Amino acid sequence: MKLRKLLSLKRWSHIFRGSWQYVISRDVAVADKLLFTVPVLLYWVLPDFMPFLPIDDIGVTMLLMGWFVSRMDRKYPALKAGK
Template sequence: MKLRKLLSLKQWSHIFRSTWQYIISPAVSIGDKLLFTIPALLYWVLPDIMPFVPIDDIGITMLLMGWFVSRMDRKYPALGRAR
């Protein structure tokens, strides 16, 4: 994600809405859903794996959300346009 998009409120509102829509969509495969949920949950439950990284749980989750939505937008373009 470019810096301008990273700071855009419009982009983050799209990411938050789309993440939830992709997670609950029956058209998205379970494997694709797990690519986001497993790393996010593991980082929230086991944050001591990287104790000296100054990024908190919310920051990592937001970066994962941005990656997940951009990947799902490319993989399932029909779902992205339906909203």
């Protein structure tokens, strides 16, 4: 069941749309935005174990996006993505 949810296009559509919506929203605190953007940018910029292969960077970014959107959905229910 969890694998099915993980591979759901509807869920990932919500995550991609929601992450962008929360990052550009004026109603979301800057600290909340930085909690997502700083780790992602640092992970992309700092050298890693597989240089020149962005697959691990994309995977970590997608995991952080899922966490960020679920956290923002709970914290800012009025801004929930898809409305």
